[in-house]
Each structure stands twice: as C-alpha cells, then as structure tokens.
Amino acid sequence: MDVKKFKEKYGAWAIVTGASSGIGEEYAQQLAAMGIHLILVARRIERLIKLGQQLEEKHHISVKSIECDLSKPGFEVDLLKNVEGLDIGLLINNAGMNIEGAFYRGGFERNQQMMYLNMHAPFILAYHFAKVFAEKGKGGILFTGSISSFQSYPYLTHYAATKAYILQLSEGMHYEFKDKNVDITCLCPGITLTEMAKGMKPNILTMEVAPVVKAGLEGLGKTSSVVPGFVNKAMIGISRHLFSRHANLKFNGDMMKKTLPAVRKDINKKSL
Numbered sequence: 001m002d003v004k005k006f007k008e009k010y011g012a013w014a015i016v017t018g019a020s021s022g023i024g025e026e027y028a029q030q031l032a033a034m035g036i037h038l039i040l041v042a043r044r045i046e047r048l049i050k051l052g053q054q055l056e057e058k059h060h061i062s063v064k065s066i067e068c069d070l071s072k073p074g075f076e077v078d079l080l081k082n083v084e085g086l087d088i089g090l091l092i093n094n095a096g097m098n099i100e101g102a103f104y105r106g107g108f109e110r111n112q113q114m115m116y117l118n119m120h121a122p123f124i125l126a127y128h129f130a131k132v133f134a135e136k137g138k139g140g141i142l143f144t145g146s147i148s149s150f151q152s153y154p155y156l157t158h159y160a161a162t163k164a165y166i167l168q169l170s171e172g173m174h175y176e177f178k179d180k181n182v183d184i185t186c187l188c189p190g191i192t193l194t195e196m197a198k199g200m201k202p203n204i205l206t207m208e209v210a211p212v213v214k215a216g217l218e219g220l221g222k223t224s225s226v227v228p229g230f231v232n233k234a235m236i237g238i239s240r241h242l243f244s245r246h247a248n249l250k251f252n253g254d255m256m257k258k259t260l261p262a263v264r265k266d267i268n269k270k271s272l
C-alpha cells in the first residue's frame with residue numbers, strides 16, 4: 001500500500017469504533033503505524049486509554065479516546081461534539097455484537113441492542129461523515145460486514161440480517177459517493193479470532209485479525225466489498241455462483257445445527 005497516498009486521502013484523523021478489542025483494535029494498530037491520528041471509540045475506556053498511550057509512544061501520533069455506548073439512541077450528540085474541529089478523513093464503522101442460537105435466544109432487549117449497534121450506529125455515523133467528506137472532496141468509510149452479509153444463516157438469523165443491511169448500505173453508498181472522491185468499502189470477514197469468536201480453535205475456516213484488517217485497508221478505494229482470505233472467498237464464490245439461495249439457506253441451517261453448541265441446546269429445549 002502507498003502510505004503517502006493513503007495519508008493524503010484519508011488523513012489526518014481516523015475514527016475507529018469498537019477499538020477496545022479485536023478487529024477495531026487492529027485497525028487502530030495498522031492506521032497508527034501509517035502515522036494517522038486516531039479517535040478510539042468503545043465502552044471500555046480503560047482499554048482505549050491504554051492502547052492510545054501505547055500507540056502515541058510507539059508511532060508519535062495523537063490519540064483521543066472516547067467512552068461511548070453506540071447502542072444508545074442519541075449517542076452521536078456527545079460523540080460528534082467531542083470530535084469537533086478535528087480534520088477527520090476516515091471512518092472505521094466497525095463496532096458490533098452477535099447473538100448465536102435459536103431465534104428467541106438473547107431476548108428482545110439484547111436483540112434490540114444489536115439492531116442499534118450493528119445498523120443504527122453505523123448508519124448515523126456514515127450519514128454524518130459521508131457529507132463532511134463529500135464537502136471536503138476526499139475521505140473514506142470502511143464498514144465491517146461479515147460473510148453472513150451475503151446469505152441467510154439460520155441460528156445466526158438476526159445477526160446475519162443486520163450484516164446484510166450493512167453490506168447493502170455500504171455498496172449503495174460506494175456507488176453514489178465515488179464521483180465525490182469519497183471511498184466506501186465493506187470488509188466482510190469470516191470467522192476471525194477475536195473476543196467475538198472466543199473459544200474457537202484455529203482451523204481452516206478461521207483467520208487471524210491482522211490479515212483481515214490489512215485486506216480491508218487495501219480494498220478501500222479499489223472495491224465495494226472485500227472478503228478476506230482464500231477460503232472465505234472460495235466459499236462465498238462457490239455458494240453464490242453454483243447454488244440457489246434456497247440451497248444455501250438449507251446448507252447453512254444444517255451446518256449451524258451441527259456446529260454451534262448453543263443451537264443444539266436450544267433445539268433440545270421444549271419451549272421457545
């Protein structure tokens with residue numbers, strides 16, 4: 001990647017949501033290494049502060065850490081006030097949560113929290129910053145979707161639906177903002193070894209976080225969506241081009257039933 005060009009287009013500051021762990025933390029690491037100043041956003045402020053201090057020392061950048069629950073309606077009022085005056089050129093719209101298991105697992109409130117966090121918050125931030133960047137004549141937005149953005153996953157039903165929304169939003173915006181010199185891309189990872197995938201042992205389907213994030217940063221400005229890793233790309237390519245939606249739905253449902261312990265427990269329960 002041409003770091004000079006990247007900084008010219010997406011500097012001086014990047015805002016990274018969900019920077020306290022996993023993919024967001026890795027985005028912070030890789031952007032800091034390019035000399036981009038960072039605004040780190042998540043609920044666990046002590047983690048953000050520690051990470052920020054490490055990155056400031058190591059890469060001689062400035063870091064602002066903001067404690068924010070992105071699932072709370074109205075979160076943007078304080079957040080946007082906090083970043084006023086900073087020359088932000090890149091939004092990493094990454095924070096997210098999942099709920100695995102049968103449809104009613106997690107309950108209504110947690111499902112609603114997931115809707116706000118996975119769809120509402122990225123939309124609000126993209127709505128705000130796409131305009132800022134278009135007026136500036138440059139900038140970028142990276143969404144974090146998932147391979148489940150591409151097709152339905154029973155027993156991950158609602159999560160996959162939130163990620164389908166993100167991919168559609170991102171792709172449409174990619175097209176509309178291209179001639180405004182604003183790059184918009186959706187990174188669609190498969191299983192990535194973060195807190196979200198805790199307990200998973202590395203196997204052919206899992207990826208370390210660093211190459212996933214690298215693929216996202218390299219895809220920005222080049223394409224509307226990025227599926228990182230050969231195995232994930234092959235899986236999505238084969239399922240989309242060789243099988244019907246219905247066949248994929250059945251395959252995914254049967255596979256989830258067999259592989260997710262939470263699903264097996266739910267299926268054996270008598271009540272919903």
Ligand SMILES: NC(=O)c1ccc[n+]([C@@H]2O[C@H](COP(=O)([O-])OP(=O)(O)OC[C@H]3O[C@@H](n4cnc5c(N)ncnc54)[C@H](OP(=O)(O)O)[C@@H]3O)[C@@H](O)[C@H]2O)c1
Pocket residue numbers: 017018019020021022023024041042043044045068069070071072094095096097098117144145146147188189190191192193194195196197
């Ligand atoms: N890991 C995978 O296998 C995988 C695969 C495909 C897509 N993804 C997507 O990748 C993104 C990052 O997830 P990850 O894998 O890096 O998992 P992770 O390690 O659990 O990170 C999730 C991040 O989101 C933040 N977050 C959660 N709830 C929040 C809230 N209410 N307000 C603000 N921030 C919140 C967390 O910070 P706090 O808890 O400190 O708030 C954390 O920084 C998500 O959008 C996820 O859907 C992950």
